[in-house]
Amino acid sequence: MFGQLIVSGLAVGACYALLAIxxxxxxxxxxxxxxxxxxxxMVSTFVAFMLLDAYHVxxxxxxxxxxLFAILLGIFFEIVFLRQAKDPTVIGLIIITLGFEMVLxxxxxxxxxxxxxxxxxxxxxxxxYNFYGLIISKINFxxxxxxxxxxxxxxxxxxxxKLGIAMRATQQNQLAARVMGIRTKWILSFTWAISxxxxxxxxxxxxxxxxxxxxxxxxxxxxxxxxxxxGGMTSLPGxxxxxxxxxxxxxxxxxxxxxxxxxxxxxxxxxxxxxxxxSGLLAKHYVKKV
Amino acid sequence: xxxxxxxxxxxxxxxSNTILVWSILFLIFLAFLPWLITTYRPLGLSIYIVNLITIxxxxxxxxxxxxxxxxxxxxxxxxFFALGAFTAVILIVRWSFPLWIALPIAGFVSSAFGxxxxxxxxxxxxxxxxxxxxxxxxxxxxxxxHMEFFGGRMGLQAPKLYLFGTxxxxxxxxxxxxxxxxLMTIGAVKLIKTRVGRAFIAIRDSDIxxxxxxxxxxxxxxxxxxxxxxxxxxxxxxYAFILGFINPESFHLIMSITFLAMVVVGGLGSIMGSIAGxxxxxxxxxxxxxxxxxxxIGPALVIFSEKYMSIAGISNxxxxxxxxxxxxxVLFEPLGIFGFWIxxxxxxxxWPF
Numbered sequence: 001m002f003g004q005l006i007v008s009g010l011a012v013g014a015c016y017a018l019l020a021i022x023x024x025x026x027x028x029x030x031x032x033x034x035x036x037x038x039x040x041x042m043v044s045t046f047v048a049f050m051l052l053d054a055y056h057v058x059x060x061x062x063x064x065x066x067x068l069f070a071i072l073l074g075i076f077f078e079i080v081f082l083r084q085a086k087d088p089t090v091i092g093l094i095i096i097t098l099g100f101e102m103v104l105x106x107x108x109x110x111x112x113x114x115x116x117x118x119x120x121x122x123x124x125x126x127x128x129y130n131f132y133g134l135i136i137s138k139i140n141f142x143x144x145x146x147x148x149x150x151x152x153x154x155x156x157x158x159x160x161x162k163l164g165i166a167m168r169a170t171q172q173n174q175l176a177a178r179v180m181g182i183r184t185k186w187i188l189s190f191t192w193a194i195s196x197x198x199x200x201x202x203x204x205x206x207x208x209x210x211x212x213x214x215x216x217x218x219x220x221x222x223x224x225x226x227x228x229x230x231g232g233m234t235s236l237p238g239x240x241x242x243x244x245x246x247x248x249x250x251x252x253x254x255x256x257x258x259x260x261x262x263x264x265x266x267x268x269x270x271x272x273x274x275x276x277x278x279s280g281l282l283a284k285h286y287v288k289k290v
Numbered sequence: 291x292x293x294x295x296x297x298x299x300x301x302x303x304x305x306s307n308t309i310l311v312w313s314i315l316f317l318i319f320l321a322f323l324p325w326l327i328t329t330y331r332p333l334g335l336s337i338y339i340v341n342l343i344t345i346x347x348x349x350x351x352x353x354x355x356x357x358x359x360x361x362x363x364x365x366x367x368x369x370f371f372a373l374g375a376f377t378a379v380i381l382i383v384r385w386s387f388p389l390w391i392a393l394p395i396a397g398f399v400s401s402a403f404g405x406x407x408x409x410x411x412x413x414x415x416x417x418x419x420x421x422x423x424x425x426x427x428x429x430x431x432x433x434x435x436h437m438e439f440f441g442g443r444m445g446l447q448a449p450k451l452y453l454f455g456t457x458x459x460x461x462x463x464x465x466x467x468x469x470x471x472x473l474m475t476i477g478a479v480k481l482i483k484t485r486v487g488r489a490f491i492a493i494r495d496s497d498i499x500x501x502x503x504x505x506x507x508x509x510x511x512x513x514x515x516x517x518x519x520x521x522x523x524x525x526x527x528x529y530a531f532i533l534g535f536i537n538p539e540s541f542h543l544i545m546s547i548t549f550l551a552m553v554v555v556g557g558l559g560s561i562m563g564s565i566a567g568x569x570x571x572x573x574x575x576x577x578x579x580x581x582x583x584x585x586x587i588g589p590a591l592v593i594f595s596e597k598y599m600s601i602a603g604i605s606n607x608x609x610x611x612x613x614x615x616x617x618x619x620v621l622f623e624p625l626g627i628f629g630f631w632i633x634x635x636x637x638x639x640x641w642p643f
Contacts, residue, residue: 099616106609267425
């Protein structure tokens, strides 16, 4: 029982972690809290669903096309809306992303209707592996594996490629990065593209674990924020750990204490974290000067 | 023209006789509005819609005190709204309180929660506060949904209220809601002009500078949350009665965003703007929900939906329009309707030149 709860919590937590990583990538580079992240992922997932269901594209191709769509969506939002804001306030930026969230949500509801569907993921969510008595359903296993692989790729990307280093430089100091010859505006668009892809992966995994309908990302969005807060809004590894922790804590709470109030856990964690250690578990504490 | 000679002129409710006359005319107009609507039905308005607009205006004023004047974002106002609605209904159904006692209590219950939520706000800035309030708004409805005391998933039926022995209809509610709304608007205008309001504005402009000037941040930030939640709670109580039925599912995240949209569209930091924003957004919402009935655009959209979209989700066009309005306002007119009004006023004041 305990082992099962941990594993399935870890699988859900992996999805939260991906969503949170997508948010943190953007937050680090442009200080925008992307409330549209969940809906961007949802629309990308619906595109994948449409390709698979209506056009019968094989899954790898559908995934590739979805990533392409996610890239375009991210870049579109950055260039068309965010870049146009002339010295915006924090509230202004939040409202732009909220507006985009509503646009996407309305679009998905209009295009695909309010029905609940099941996402045709190539991995079955009924069959299970048996590791020495610990039964792990295939979908949970692969979710965790895919997440780990994606995190590793992101790590390699940010550590070793020229583009990744340029992105980190832009995140640290935009002006200095520009002086060094980095086209920071392109880099910003690119950040949105990468974050959008990570979000799309999270969306597909969440749809595969559960169901696919327009409001499906409402809850994971809050969980993603909670993971990001738990790990510190500025640290990618911290966010990953935060997501995993949140998934496990939530599942244990649901299993042993109360299933009904499971979704209150994320909020309590946010409040506790912000009261006790606002900088998060792994992020270095920094004080912003006036 | 706008020179103040002493403090009392600054805090006066009516700056000049012109404003006083117009305000009185507006009040008379409000008193006769139900008659106008039932006789002429302009724009397809009904008294129910006007009631809804007025309730949303109360929420928008409350939210504007928090967001526009104090600079603290809240994405959980649907939570306060729900708290107000459920408190008012439960007080009246279970303990048979009269409405005029239940409503303030609903407001105070909300504001107690606002106070609690305001405490972490002291340590949180911008984005973190948005996350915390978002969590609050989403969690409070989950908790209400899972407690039998609040009627659980099914929600609660608002009781029929009686006025001198006759059951209250929309038109009676209209006068109740309008009197409360006018009182609360005057309260808000006055509040902003006093020491408290100036402290709020100082916190918005720079909280560190405000603290250096002797503004007690703890006190005023939590107070802003409490006042804002009070307005929202009272509005929630009224909402329960004009709707007749409340269930926790209806107080979702989109509702919080809608409230925020009203404030932003009306103009951050303007009471009159909040009212205008609430009126415009509520009206748009109701009209766009039934978009297929609008002449010319409606049928075209229906054909378009049948071909490329789904016909079941056509009311989602309202959500798209809402989102676009929010984005465009922030990009092009950050002060909203109020900013538009100010610019036009300046333009016409110096018109031929």
